[in-house]
Amino acid sequence: MQPHDFWQEIHPPETFERQPAEGHCGFFPAEFEDGRQLRLPIRELADGEHALASLIINQAGFAVEEALCASLAEKVRVFEPEVVVGLPTLGLTLASGTARKLGHSRYVPLGTSRKFWYREDLSVPMTSITSPEQVKRLYLDPRMLPVIENRRVLLVDDVISSGRSIVAALELLASCGIRPVVIGAAMLQTDAWREKLAAVDPRWPDRVIGVLRTPRLKRNAAGGWAPVELSPDLRAF
Secondary structure, eight states: OOOTTTTTOOOOOOOOOOSSSOOOSSEEEEEEETSSSSEEEEOOOOTEEEEEEEEEEEEEOOHHHHHHHHHHHHHGGOOOOOOEEEEETHHHHHHHHHHHHHHOOOEEEEEEBBBTOOOOEEEEEEEEETTEEEEEEEEEOOHHHHHHTOOOOEEEHHHHHESSHHHHHHHHHHHHOOOEEEEEEEEESSSSHHHHHHHHHGGGGGEEEEEEEEOOOEOTTTTSSEEEOOOOOOOOO
16 A cells, blocks of 8 residues: 555455454554454554554545544444534544534634633643654633533544543643543554553543554564554454
């Protein structure tokens, strides 16, 4: 596959082997709950021995984006969210589409670009796994406070990996007296995030909903990539 061909098509169940003996080569087939598969590129990490499956939702085909939003909306509907709050940057795409699928007329975007009317007390520092050395500030537009106060909030990010971005968002919302009823993501990348969220509140890991789930990968003797976190089921939960 060419790099620009990823994230453009959803394949029927069992199109690709889930755990081939030689390991995954070039892509990892992440699965929706109904078994449909999405090929994700494998990104080798700096140590040369480990890798992760990657999802960049704003480069996805519209059909893939819509499927991810529709699936997340269906999974979180039981929590009866009244407003969706999205994390920048790629989480905003998922938050917008999910809010539409839930029948909402709007969503609330958090931001990392400070407008002149923003307040420092409505911001927190934030880093992410894709830019660990770049410390930004995460802001809530003060004009959006009345939209989310005393409402059932769904907090959305595109991918939850280390958990750092989600924890920053939870800290920001907590400073406003807001505790989301559920956290949603297009993909849960490994289980590393669970410990970080549990440190904030042991109940949080069970309130995280993902459409796709992908493991940490390790290079095997055949030169392919095999899951490190072996699980009886790598499908979304």
